[in-house]
Amino acid sequence: MASMTDLSQRTAPVRVALEPVYNVLNSFSLLNEVGKLPGLNSKIVQMAAAFSPEQLHANRLLFEGLRDALAPEQDGEEFSAFLKYLSEQNPDAVRDRALERLRARFIRRASSENTEGDLIAPDAARLLNDMQAYLACVKYAQGDTPFDAALHTEVHRLLNDAPALHTMLVSHLETLWNMAFEAEWKRVQRSLRWQAEMFTYNLDEQAAVGEVFSILTGRELPSDITRRLAGAQEIILVPSWHTGRNVTLWEDERSSRLFFSEPPNYDVAQRDIPMGRPELRARLSALADETRLRILELLAQQDELPAQEIITQLGLSQSNVSRHLKQLVSAGFLYERRGEGANKTYRLSSFYFERTARALHQLALGEQVQSAEIQSGQQTPQELRRFLDRSGRLTTWPPARQRDKLLILEYLASFFEPGRIYSEKEVNELLLQHSAFKDAAALRRALYEFRFMSRTRDGASYWLIGTEMPEEE
Numbered sequence: 001m002a003s004m005t006d007l008s009q010r011t012a013p014v015r016v017a018l019e020p021v022y023n024v025l026n027s028f029s030l031l032n033e034v035g036k037l038p039g040l041n042s043k044i045v046q047m048a049a050a051f052s053p054e055q056l057h058a059n060r061l062l063f064e065g066l067r068d069a070l071a072p073e074q075d076g077e078e079f080s081a082f083l084k085y086l087s088e089q090n091p092d093a094v095r096d097r098a099l100e101r102l103r104a105r106f107i108r109r110a111s112s113e114n115t116e117g118d119l120i121a122p123d124a125a126r127l128l129n130d131m132q133a134y135l136a137c138v139k140y141a142q143g144d145t146p147f148d149a150a151l152h153t154e155v156h157r158l159l160n161d162a163p164a165l166h167t168m169l170v171s172h173l174e175t176l177w178n179m180a181f182e183a184e185w186k187r188v189q190r191s192l193r194w195q196a197e198m199f200t201y202n203l204d205e206q207a208a209v210g211e212v213f214s215i216l217t218g219r220e221l222p223s224d225i226t227r228r229l230a231g232a233q234e235i236i237l238v239p240s241w242h243t244g245r246n247v248t249l250w251e252d253e254r255s256s257r258l259f260f261s262e263p264p265n266y267d268v269a270q271r272d273i274p275m276g277r278p279e280l281r282a283r284l285s286a287l288a289d290e291t292r293l294r295i296l297e298l299l300a301q302q303d304e305l306p307a308q309e310i311i312t313q314l315g316l317s318q319s320n321v322s323r324h325l326k327q328l329v330s331a332g333f334l335y336e337r338r339g340e341g342a343n344k345t346y347r348l349s350s351f352y353f354e355r356t357a358r359a360l361h362q363l364a365l366g367e368q369v370q371s372a373e374i375q376s377g378q379q380t381p382q383e384l385r386r387f388l389d390r391s392g393r394l395t396t397w398p399p400a401r402q403r404d405k406l407l408i409l410e411y412l413a414s415f416f417e418p419g420r421i422y423s424e425k426e427v428n429e430l431l432l433q434h435s436a437f438k439d440a441a442a443l444r445r446a447l448y449e450f451r452f453m454s455r456t457r458d459g460a461s462y463w464l465i466g467t468e469m470p471e472e473e
Contacts, residue, residue: 012209014203017237020077022071022238022257023192023238026240029063031044031047032059032063038246040244043242043304061155066098071101072085079177086169091163094165095159098159106119106121121137127159134152134156138152195239209221209258213258229256234255236258238257238260240259241261282418283331287331292324294314295310295324295328298313328346329346331465334347387404394408394436397439397442413447413452413453413464415434420463420464421462423461427444427462428440428444452464
């Protein structure tokens, strides 16, 4: 058997995509995980509570037993168009596609285990006529996934009644979409589309999938997911709004789609320079308050909450809670987005917690944490010097490698004072002072986009991440 190191180094092509149909189907499948997976998005928990036991059982039949019948031939269209296409399909064709995809998964697993000569996938006719052969095929194709014989026995009966299968499949998906999810998808798809674009922009196509996942999210890829990705022909990373801090996987004969939720915080996992003492003090200061810790605890349990719900659960005034939320957002520990109207919702940003913990660990071990001398730019790492002239001014932008870009932005951010609010003009002047070319606007945008600095909505004021956010008029 291959070692975990071998698996993590295999280099199937990796890309990032929104995948609208798969994205929605994955969210539907999460209804089956409520009570099993911690930290799922609160919207999924609310949806599951609103459905009857019969509807939830139908959801299990579809997403645990008939997932192969649901996957689109190709993604890229909206879910409503996919529903229309599915409803117009011949029931026998839908059933046959499910069986062929089951056989393909069986063959792929046998191939990955080098046992294809010993194990032959039953043909479609035998799968329909021989329930025991069907159950054995499903159990083997699922690998380590728990196998529910009673559920798959019921699925086998449906496969032998293609019109009933087709009716149930289309009816259930239409119910989920029309009753609960169409409005939700409209609410989140713009943010997801932006995340997909930004993650694509930051994608290192030469890196292994585990490294890519760590760069984009600041987290390690779960070992069970790493094992299942071994031998994949293509890996598609799909930003989801509903998986919380979990990772889910959808595999077919061509691709493995990995769904993950992570707000787009580009404080950047590739930063090699240790966190500076001023930044570390600012982050720890943001955590040194009982109310803010209670807010973090709530969001750890619920994944995402609107401001009003946080206010209600804490039993404090709106102004009091808003002040604490602003400080946590400014420090990078929370991701804030605007919901309907003037409402705002909040989620945890796992990367900031992990980076702060890493800096504390370094400090406890006596390792380097940036001194004020390095923060002020008087010393520079060797790998940065090739981008600077003798006076320490930046000569090249943008560099070809993403890693170098982040190193440069870290260097430029070191010239700004923590706790100070800068006007746009002041930011430009400081950047021009430390660069040998005259495009301060490009550098200013990069500092904001990669989460080294934050700003007011009108772009009039800027400040380092970790600084208390100013009140907006």
